[in-house]
Amino acid sequence: MNHAELCRAASGSVRSIPAAFKPEVVVGFDGFIDSIIDVVETRQDGAVYKPFTTIAEYGKRVNDAAGKSANFELVVKQRKIGGNGPIMANALCSYDFAVTAIGILGENVVDTVFSPLTTRAKRVITLGTAASTDALEFTDGKLMMVKQAPMSEVTWARLLERCGGLDGIKALLRSCQGVCTNNWTMTSGMTEIWQKLASDVLPGLRTDRPLWFIDLADPAKRTREDIQGALDALRSLQRSVDIVLGLNEAECRQILGVLGEAWPTAASEWESARLGCVTIRAKLGFSRVVCHLVRSAACAWDGGSAGAEGFFEPRPLITTGAGDHFNAGFFAGLLAGIHPEQCLVIGGATSGYYVRSGISPARSQVSEFLQKYA
Numbered sequence: 539m540n541h542a543e544l545c546r547a548a549s550g551s552v553r554s555i556p557a558a559f560k561p562e563v564v565v566g567f568d569g570f571i572d573s574i575i576d577v578v579e580t581r582q583d584g585a586v587y588k589p590f591t592t593i594a595e596y597g598k599r600v601n602d603a604a605g606k607s608a609n610f611e612l613v614v615k616q617r618k619i620g621g622n623g624p625i626m627a628n629a630l631c632s633y634d635f636a637v638t639a640i641g642i643l644g645e646n647v648v649d650t651v652f653s654p655l656t657t658r659a660k661r662v663i664t665l666g667t668a669a670s671t672d673a674l675e676f677t678d679g680k681l682m683m684v685k686q687a688p689m690s691e692v693t694w695a696r697l698l699e700r701c702g703g704l705d706g707i708k709a710l711l712r713s714c715q716g717v718c719t720n721n722w723t724m725t726s727g728m729t730e731i732w733q734k735l736a737s738d739v740l741p742g743l744r745t746d747r748p749l750w751f752i753d754l755a756d757p758a759k760r761t762r763e764d765i766q767g768a769l770d771a772l773r774s775l776q777r778s779v780d781i782v783l784g785l786n787e788a789e790c791r792q793i794l795g796v797l798g799e800a801w802p803t804a805a806s807e808w809e810s811a812r813l814g815c816v817t818i819r820a821k822l823g824f825s826r827v828v829c830h831l832v833r834s835a836a837c838a839w840d841g842g843s844a845g846a847e848g849f850f851e852p853r854p855l856i857t858t859g860a861g862d863h864f865n866a867g868f869f870a871g872l873l874a875g876i877h878p879e880q881c882l883v884i885g886g887a888t889s890g891y892y893v894r895s896g897i898s899p900a901r902s903q904v905s906e907f908l909q910k911y912a
Contacts, residue, residue, distance in 0.1 A: 541847050541883075546912035548871075548880040548887070552905040555874045557634075561715035562660070563873070565627035566640035567692045567731070568721040569668045570684075571651050572620030572858055577674050578611035587613065592678045612672070616856075616896075619652055620671050622720035622753050625859040629866035629888065631658040632898040635873075638710060640701070642666045642688050665700050666691035669724075673858045680857055686724050693727040694734045707739055711748075716873050717779070720753040720862075722768055723760055729768050736774035743778070749825075750779040751869045753862075754789055765796050769822060780825035782872065783818065784865045790814045790829045797821050808834035808845030816843050826878065830864045830889075835882045837868075844879035849890030849911065856896045864889040867904065883908060 539547065576589035577596055590596040599608065619628055627639040631654070643652045643664040656662050672683040701707050711717065722728045752772060757765050772781055785793065791801045794814055799821070802813035811829040815838035819827040828837040836845035854860070867888025871881035887907045891899040899907065 542912050544846055544880065544883050545887075545908045548876070548883045549905045549908035549912060551871070551874075551876045551880050552884060552901055552908065555901060559874060560634055560636045561873050562636045562638070562713055563627075563630055563716040563718065564638045564640065564710055564714050565630065565718040565720070566623050567642075567665065567697070567719065567728070568621040568623045568689060568725060569641035569643045569652070569664075570620030570624070570686075571649065571668050571670045572616075572618050573614045573670070573672050574616040574618065574856065574858060575672055575674050576613040576615060578613060581611065587611075589613070590676060593676045593681065594678070596674075596676065596681075612674075617651060618858075619654060620673075620858075621669070622755050622862050622865075623718065624652060624655060625862040626718055626720060626751075626753075626866045626869075627659060628654050629863050629892075629898040630870060631655065632900050633866070633870045634901065635870065636660040638663070638714070640665065640697075642668050642691055644668060663700055665696050675857060677853070682858075684724070689724050690726065692725050692731075694731050697731065704738065707735075708743060711735075711739060712743055714748060716749045716751065716869065718751040718753070718865075718869065720751075720865075721755040722752070723755045723757045729764070729771050732768070732771035732775055736771065736778065740775070740778035747778065747780045749782055749869070749872055750775060751782045751784060751865065753784045753865060754793075756786075756789060757792055758788070762796055765792070769793075769796070773823060776822075776824055782826045782828065782869065783822070783824050784868070785815075785818075785827070785829045786861055787811065787829065787831045790818070793818055806834070806845070807831050808836045808847065812836035812838065812843050812845040826872070828868055828878075828882070828885075830861060830868075830885065835864070835868075835886055837878050837882060839878050842878070844882060846879065846882040846886070848883075848886040849907075851890065851893050854893035856893055860889045860893050863892040863898065866898075887911075 581587040674681040804810040815827040864885040868885030871884040
């Protein structure tokens with residue numbers, strides 16, 4: 539079907555989700571306080587300034603400072619929930635799902651920046667002090683300046699301590715319909731967590747297979763051996779759950795490279811991504827692989843694959859968290875039993891609404907957004 543027909547079908551599918559459908563979803567394990575920042579190019583007075591528009595313009599000023607020095611003014615526009623886990627958890631709360639959010643959200647008391655989660659989530663478990671990110675935003679992308687030292691607190695031992703031991707973790711995972719474990723790249727303890735879950739928690743825990751969403755989160759700075767070890771751990775998880783591997787284009791290219799495959803050449807970006815998803819799913823044996831790009835998305839599942847145009851916005855209000863909102867919408871659609879092809883535009887609409895408004899949309903708002911494009 540064409541894009542309008544797909545949007546119309548997906549809008550109807552979202553609208554048809556029963557109000558009582560509130561699946562339990564466990565989301566973890568990172569946590570960042572994000573500062574959304576403009577880099578000032580010129581300032582007129584104490585209140586008026588012109589930010590750098592593009593990364594290239596900012597980069598030129600940085601290059602010009604080589605061998606000299608330079609001063610850059612940063613204007614914090616917003617302080618908000620950060621980290622792939624908390625952003626995705628908050629978006630799933632907007633879908634009215636019963637979310638348990640686990641992450642580094644505050645040492646003893648959850649930081650006030652995470653109040654949307656504490657007020658809407660079914661349960662919030664903090665593993666330690668939150669990390670932080672300075673997100674320098676431009677019209678053509680963003681530069682994430684990350685202070686991730688607290689991420690070292692995300693370990694299997696800390697999970698056991700804060701979640702009530704092995705029995706507590708089993709209780710969390712015994713009844714949930716979905717699990718999301720995000721930001722593997724910055725979570726050095728994640729591979730061990732996956733290994734322990736696969737060996738000590740999941741075998742014999744339940745008779746069905748919950749959906750388990752994975753976001754590696756830009757593994758470029760991790761070694762090939764580390765990435766291979768993570769993929770091996772996910773194969774172990776796949777024995778008990780249905781892995782949904784979520785990627786952006788750069789991540790899709792990286793995983794293909796680790797698997798000894800090249801990025802496919804095709805007539806459109808989503809067709810290249812679709813072929814890449816098919817290859818990754820076949821090689822790793824995961825249940826589903828999805829790739830979201832700037833203007834489109836694609837996925838592969840057992841028995842099929844699809845691609846779809848998205849909802850590109852040339853002048854977004856915010857871009858930090860756009861991918862996490864796509865992931866939330868796509869995963870929410872899967873949990874509701876909606877066809878994966880429709881889930882692509884549901885994810886796109888969830889992200890599209892967010893980048894235009896800065897708000898995580900409710901189901902009704904996603905349905906209306908899709909209907910507009912139908």
